[in-house]
Amino acid sequence: MRKQVAIIGGGPSGLLLAKLLTQSDIDCIVLEKHTKEHVLSRVRAGVLEEGSVQLLEKAGVSKRLKKEGFKHNGIFLSSKNASFRINFKNLVDKCVTVYGQTEATADLYDAVERDNIVVNSASKVMPENLIAKNPTVSFTHHNQHKKISCDFVIGCDGFHGVARQQIPKACSKVFERIYPFGWLGVLSETPPVSDELIYANHKNGFALASMRNESLSRYYIQTPIEDSTENWSDQRFWDELRNRLPNKAAEELVIGNSIEKSIAPLRSFVTEPMQYGNLFLVGDAAHIVPPTGAKGLNLAFSDVHYLHEAICGFYQNDTQLLNHYSARALKRIWGAIRFSWWMTTTLHKFPEQNAFDQKIQEAELDHLKCSKNAQLNFSENYVGLPLD
Numbered sequence: 001m002r003k004q005v006a007i008i009g010g011g012p013s014g015l016l017l018a019k020l021l022t023q024s025d026i027d028c029i030v031l032e033k034h035t036k037e038h039v040l041s042r043v044r045a046g047v048l049e050e051g052s053v054q055l056l057e058k059a060g061v062s063k064r065l066k067k068e069g070f071k072h073n074g075i076f077l078s079s080k081n082a083s084f085r086i087n088f089k090n091l092v093d094k095c096v097t098v099y100g101q102t103e104a105t106a107d108l109y110d111a112v113e114r115d116n117i118v119v120n121s122a123s124k125v126m127p128e129n130l131i132a133k134n135p136t137v138s139f140t141h142h143n144q145h146k147k148i149s150c151d152f153v154i155g156c157d158g159f160h161g162v163a164r165q166q167i168p169k170a171c172s173k174v175f176e177r178i179y180p181f182g183w184l185g186v187l188s189e190t191p192p193v194s195d196e197l198i199y200a201n202h203k204n205g206f207a208l209a210s211m212r213n214e215s216l217s218r219y220y221i222q223t224p225i226e227d228s229t230e231n232w233s234d235q236r237f238w239d240e241l242r243n244r245l246p247n248k249a250a251e252e253l254v255i256g257n258s259i260e261k262s263i264a265p266l267r268s269f270v271t272e273p274m275q276y277g278n279l280f281l282v283g284d285a286a287h288i289v290p291p292t293g294a295k296g297l298n299l300a301f302s303d304v305h306y307l308h309e310a311i312c313g314f315y316q317n318d319t320q321l322l323n324h325y326s327a328r329a330l331k332r333i334w335g336a337i338r339f340s341w342w343m344t345t346t347l348h349k350f351p352e353q354n355a356f357d358q359k360i361q362e363a364e365l366d367h368l369k370c371s372k373n374a375q376l377n378f379s380e381n382y383v384g385l386p387l388d
């Protein structure tokens with residue numbers, strides 16, 4: 001089989017890239033290891049930057065997002081059980097859209113399925129000859145061994161995928177920070193406690209109140225890294241969440257049964273460069289941010305934007321953008337890594353944290369509460385750094 005582009009991974013980044021390439025008349029295929037149902041069962045991100053919404057619009061998959069997504073003009077931050085609001089609409093004239101990653105991925109799946117370019121349940125996916133002019137990707141589907149010859153292999157296969165592993169250690173550099181805690185996330189069919197997200201710093205640890213729609217809430221609390229969901233009955237979770245939220249929200253919290261409960265570890269990770277020969281990495285395959293800044297999916301989408309432009313340039317005999325893909329994407333990635341690290345460091349309780357460290361966090365949040373300059377800085381990062 002011959003394709004111009006072989007994309008490994010049918011998560012949000014792989015599907016968006018496939019849709020944009022197809023629109024540009026570039027012949028591509030997506031190899032996804034799991035079934036569509038499995039991909040759509042993963043509860044993940046909830047906050048889209050304006051740039052991400054515009055990309056989904058460009059791909060022609062924003063109809064439902066426009067109808068069902070919620071535009072948020074601000075967020076609340078809380079310290080010592082009292083909260084203050086940052087109005088990013090007023091400060092930087094931008095907003096974010098609350099629309100679940102699951103929904104965005106479902107919309108993308110519907111669109112690419114019409115183009116017939118996704119192979120689900122592809123196993124033993126293996127990219128080869130990556131520095132040759134025509135790399136290949138072999139895989140097994142319905143017990144048949146298959147091989148694709150292509151111009152480019154794109155690794156959109158997430159942090160645990162196979163693409164990054166093909167880059168020899170001597171050809172890349174890894175930057176990493178593993179945080180000593182995780183997030184316990186709960187999805188519940190209850191009305192959200194607040195119209196806008198609340199990020200809470202509390203002496204027991206971080207908490208986040210988010211949502212999917214008027215009757216579906218998404219909450220997180222910081223837990224020890226070695227903790228397990230078995231230790232967290234719904235009642236224990238609600239009690240601890242109530243403890244950490246600002247007082248007014250705690251009083252208004254509506255509780256119910258959880259419909260999903262999981263613990264995610266937190267890390268910052270970047271591999272450089274995001275290219276090896278004709279292999280290009282996109283999204284979580286190349287970088288991870290802790291979810292505190294709501295940046296992971298948005299970064300994956302901005303990588304897609306840069307790579308789509310670069311591949312189109314290549315087929316119009318201009319290789320400049322392709323040669324600069326990694327450097328261009330990494331500039332924005334490091335901006336988001338810095339912001340996500342700052343949010344994580346300011347809002348979480350670290351195991352070795354003493355009273356001094358707690359006071360510094362409180363002073364940091366107080367500065368943010370009182371300084372318009374600090375709020376401006378926060379806002380331009382939270383709504384998303386520009387796509388150059």
Ligand code: RFL
Nearest residue numbers: 009011013033045046047157158283284294295296297298
């Ligand atoms: P994905 O979503 O991991 O998709 C990769 C796909 O590749 C497939 N795959 C393979 N396919 C073939 N062969 C192989 N060998 C393969 N190995 C893997 C997988 O099955 C999968 O379908 O990566 P992608 O597309 O780069 O997307 C990245 C985002 O999913 C991720 O960054 C975000 O979810 C991060 N994130 C958030 N990002 C935001 O922008 N805003 C948020 O509000 C936000 N909240 C979050 C988050 C991530 C979280 N967790 C679970 C870590 C909240 C949480 C709790």
Ligand code: PHB
Nearest residue numbers: 045046210291292293294
């Ligand atoms: C979510 O709704 O899942 C969510 C929102 C904001 C974050 C992380 C996750 O920073």
